[in-house]
Amino acid sequence: MLKTPLCDLLGIEKPVFQGGMAWIADASLASAVSEAGGLGIIAAMNADANWLRDQIHELRTRTDKPFGVNVMLMSPFADEVAQVVIDERVPVVVTGAGNPAKYMKAWNDASIKVIPVVASVALARLVARRGATAVVAEGTESGGHIGETSTMALVPQVVDAVDIPVVAAGGIADGRGVAAAFMLGAAGVQVGTRFLVADECTVSEQYKEMVLKANDTSTRATGRSTGHPVRALKSPFTNAYAKSEAAGASSEELGAMGTGALRKAAMDGNYEEGSFLCGQIAGMVNECQSAREIVDDLVDGAERVLKGASAWVA
Numbered sequence: 633m634l635k636t637p638l639c640d641l642l643g644i645e646k647p648v649f650q651g652g653m654a655w656i657a658d659a660s661l662a663s664a665v666s667e668a669g670g671l672g673i674i675a676a677m678n679a680d681a682n683w684l685r686d687q688i689h690e691l692r693t694r695t696d697k698p699f700g701v702n703v704m705l706m707s708p709f710a711d712e713v714a715q716v717v718i719d720e721r722v723p724v725v726v727t728g729a730g731n732p733a734k735y736m737k738a739w740n741d742a743s744i745k746v747i748p749v750v751a752s753v754a755l756a757r758l759v760a761r762r763g764a765t766a767v768v769a770e771g772t773e774s775g776g777h778i779g780e781t782s783t784m785a786l787v788p789q790v791v792d793a794v795d796i797p798v799v800a801a802g803g804i805a806d807g808r809g810v811a812a813a814f815m816l817g818a819a820g821v822q823v824g825t826r827f828l829v830a831d832e833c834t835v836s837e838q839y840k841e842m843v844l845k846a847n848d849t850s851t852r853a854t855g856r857s858t859g860h861p862v863r864a865l866k867s868p869f870t871n872a873y874a875k876s877e878a879a880g881a882s883s884e885e886l887g888a889m890g891t892g893a894l895r896k897a898a899m900d901g902n903y904e905e906g907s908f909l910c911g912q913i914a915g916m917v918n919e920c921q922s923a924r925e926i927v928d929d930l931v932d933g934a935e936r937v938l939k940g941a942s943a944w945v946a
Contacts, residue, residue, distance in 0.1 A: 633931075633935075634646065634647065634810075634931045634934055634935050634938075635647070636797075636814075636819040636820060637797060637819055638766065638797045638799070638819040638820040639820075641745070641765065641766070641797065642671060642698055642723070642724060642745060643698045643723070644666075644669060644670060644671050644697070644698055645669030645670075646668075646669040646670050646927055646930075646931045647670075647799075647819060647820030647821065647931075648665075648669075648670035648671070648810075648820065648821055648822075648823060648927050648930055648931065649670065649671045649673060649700075649726070649768070649799055649801075649820060649821065649822035649823070650662065650665040650670060650671065650672050650673050650822070650823065650824070650827050650923075651673065651702075651774075651776075651801070651822050651823060651824025651825075651827065652673040652674070652675040652676075652700070652701075652702020652704075652726055652728065653675055653775075653776065653824050653827075653828075653909065654675045654677035654678070654704065654776070654894060654898075654909075655675070655677060655835075655894050655895050655897075655898035655899060656675065656828065656833060656834075656835050656898050657672075657673055657674055657675035657702065657827075658674060658675070658687055658834060659674060659687045659688075659690035659691040659694065660694075660832050660833070660834050661827060661830060661832050661833045661834070661923065662674045662691055662699055662700075663690075663691045663694035663695040663699070663832075664694075664830065664831075664832035664922070664923035664924070665827070665830075665923045665927060666691075666695045666697040666698060666699045667694070667695045667697060667923075667924070668922075668923050668924035668926075668927040668928070669697075669927060670927045671698060671699065671700055671724065672691070672695075672697075672699045672700070672923075673699065673700040673701065673702050673724075673726055674687050674688065674691060674699065674700070674701050674702065675701075675702045675704070676701055676702060676703050676704060676707065676709075676713045677702075677704050677707065678704065678707045678708065678709065679707075679709065679713075680709045680712065680713075681709065681712040681713060681715070681716045684701065684713055684716050684717075685716055685719075685720060688701070688716075688720045688722065698723045698724065699722070699723065699724070700722065700723065700724035700725060700726050700747070701713075701717050701722050701724075701725055701726070702725075702726045702727070702728055703717065703725055703726070703727050703728070703732070703735075704727075704728055704729050705727055705728065705729050705730030705731070705732060706729045706730060706860075710735075714735045714738070714739070717739070717744060718738060718739065718742045718744065721742075722744060723744070723745060724744070724745045724746075724747060724765075725739055725744050725745070725746050725747070726747045726748070726749060726768065727746070727747075727748045727749060728748075728749045728777065729777050729860075731748075731755065731758065731759070732746065732748050732759065733758065733759070733762050736759070736762045736763055736764070737762075737763070740763045745765040745766075746759075746763065746764050746765055747764065747765055747766045747767060747768060747799070748764055748767055748768070749767070749768040749770050749801070749822075750767050750768065750769055750770070750790065751769075751770055751771075751772075751778070751779025751780070751781065751786070752779060752781070752786075753786075753789050753790055753793045756769065756790045756793055756794050756798075757793055757794060760794040760795070760796050764796060765796065765797075766796050766797040766798065766799060766819070766820075767790065767794065767796065767797075767798055767799070768798075768799040768800075768801050768822050769783070769786050769787045769790040769791075769798050769799070769800055769801065769818070770783070770786075770801040770802050770822070771783025771784070771785075771786050771787070771800075771801065771802030771803060772802065772853070772863075773802040773803035773863075773911055773912040773913065774801055774802035774803070774824060774825075774863065774911045774912075775824055775825055775851070775863050775864065775909040775910040775911040776824070776862060776863065776909045777860060777861070777862055778802075778853060778861050778862065778863050782802070782803075783800060783801070783802040783803050783804070783813075784812075784816070786802075787800045787813065787816040787817065787818055788816045788817055791816065791817030791818065792817075797819035797820065798817065798818050798819060799818060799819065799820040799821060799822050800813035800816060800818035800820070800821050800822070801821065801822035801823075801824070802911065803911060803912055803913045804821050804822075804823055804913065804930075805823065805825060805826045805911075805913040805916045805917055806916060806929065806930065806933050807929065807930055807931070807932065807933015807934040807935070807936060807937050808933065808934075808937055809821070809913070810930050810931070810933065810934035810937075811933075811934040811937035811938050811941075814934070814938070821930070823926075823930065824911060825843065825910055825911040825913055825914050825917060826913075826916075826917050826926055826930075827923065827926060828840065828843050828910065828917070829843055829844060829917055829919070829920045829921070830920070830921065830922065830923045830926055831920060831921065831922045831923070832922065832923050835898050836897065836898060836899060836900060836901030837901060838897075838901030838902075838903055838906075839897055839898060839901060839906075839908055840920065842865050842867075842903075842908050842910075843865070843908075843910055843914050843917055844917065844918060844919070844920070846865060846910065846914035846915055846917070847914075847915040848912070848915040850865055850866055850910075850914055850915065851863050851864060851865055851866065851910055851911065851912050851914065852864070852866050852870055852874065854870055854873050854874050854877060855873075855877070855886065855890075856877075857877050857883070857886070858883045858886055858887070859883075862890075862907070862909065863909065863910070863911065863912070864907050864908050864909045864910060865908040865909075865910045865914070867903060867904075867906065867907070867908055868903065868904045868905075869893055869897075869904070869905055869906055869907050870907065872889075873886065873889060873890065873907075876889060890907065893905060893906055893907035894906070894907050894909060897909075
């Protein structure tokens with residue numbers, strides 16, 4: 633069975649994190665992934681404390697396995713959400729879209745394992761000094777908010793820079809990707825795009841259909857001029873956004889244009905106005921499966937690849 637030190641550290645059976653995708657990663661999906669032996673993660677996104685608390689309670693009616701909450705640091709409710717995870721004794725906090733340093737002492741004092749998502753070696757080093765349990769090194773291939781460095785280049789540099797476990801993310805959708813991440817020095821993987829089509833994922837059917845039909849060139853990154861680039865499936869919205877950005881629209885104008893676009897995609901299935909966040913690996917996601925089938929396939933596939941690796945060594 634595939635097992636790494638990360639499993640013992642977090643009390644999970646399999647070194648697979650489910651990405652904390654806003655408007656997507658709710659109690660239904662997160663509990664199913666945790667029940668399958670991975671680390672299910674609820675996305676706090678821009679929601680307030682009451683919404684998150686309800687989701688945590690709902691998850692705990694479905695599983696007693698370890699889980700995490702993704703705290704989106706750009707959220708206007710970040711301060712109150714940071715307190716909720718303490719009050720609710722959440723085992724793991726994963727952070728995204730910024731530097732979590734202001735919250736880390738309180739979380740560490742509450743015995744919460746803090747795992748920031750990083751897109752650079754510099755941020756990885758900073759959070760490691762502040763007491764991070766591990767880091768997620770996320771390459772630009774991933775969906776949603778992205779950095780500039782690819783997973784293949786970022787992961788080994790982060791592994792060399794810190795003395796805590798590194799979780800690889802971005803462009804991983806099968807056992808080959810998991811095995812490759814381990815060869816780069818990672819102790820686990822975070823997967824988002826493949827879980828978009830999990831049976832327990834409550835995202836709109838339009839969203840799922842677009843992921844299933846995607847190929848290797850179906851995504852595009854926009855928003856680099858704002859300092860917060862995002863990767864999504866090509867759609868009328870991304871086309872219009874890219875056109876406005878190329879025409880020199882201000883960050884304020886682009887921000888207004890994007891407000892609510894993810895909700896329109898995830899909840900409403902609005903093809904014209906929705907932003908369907910998705911990673912470049914979408915072309916490999918070809919069928920709907922249960923969360924357990926996805927987790928098992930990732931782990932079993934990696935075991936097969938790693939066991940066969942000796943064929944390449946004379």
